[in-house]
Amino acid sequence: MKLSEKKNTTFTPHPETDGPIKAVLVDVTELKKRMTQYGEKEEFRLVFETEVEDEENDRRFCIWSRGYTPSLNEKAALRKDLKKMMGRDLTSAELGEFDLEAMIGHGVKLIIQHETKEDRTYANISFMAPDRDKTTLKPSGKYTRIRDRDIIAGEGESDDKAKDSNSWESVIVHVGKYKGKALGEVDETGVATLIDKWLPKAVADKKAEDKALIDALTDLSALINGDEY
Secondary structure, X not given: OEEOOOOOEEOOOOOOOOOOEEEEEEEEOOOEEEEEXXXXXXXXXXXXXXXXXXXXXXXXXXXEOOOEOOOOOOOOHHHHHHHHHHOOOOOHHHHHOOXXXXXXXXXXXXXXXXXXXXXXXXXXXXXXXXXXXXXXXXOOOOOOOHHHHHHHHHOOOOHHHHHHOOOHHHOEOOOHHHXXXXXXXXXXXXXXXXXHHHHHHHHHHOOHHHHHHHHHHHHHHHHHOOOOO
């Protein structure tokens, strides 16, 4: 998702693939609270850099996994996807303690399919398996982990200012159906609607009361662009 100089936004999903492509795990995001239809949950995601080139931005495309709760229960989505990534189930020792950070750099093969919701196209991982080729995909180095972006943004700043630069989650939405909610509690569809439909007009109108939400959505749009939330 990008903000153009014309103040419009375009959503650029990972291209759909005809078959498996090479990818490499480049990030395990921090836990974030998210409001779901089942109540508030803490979730994180895995980020894969793929072999597909994003020539417009001089880098490879990245694809984000579905959200995971931090559980290795046999019915948990994380357990099922780790089994797909590794080509085996976790050992008893791994079930006792499993370090997801150690998976960074793990090569996989993915199939990416598109899904359309409310006139927007999303890219989803429909197939996941270990890359058993002799040569696996290596990280390009152009993707910056989310936790490291916070550090980079805070260089040379006071602790308070650094925190402020990453505080989009706590900004209260004051418009539309999500009025009264913190931006971090708004689901992905709601965020996309705010960025695509509300933000361009708000930027053009330049109302003082909109500034905090404009800044927060602009920051979030930048994260989504490389990248997704």
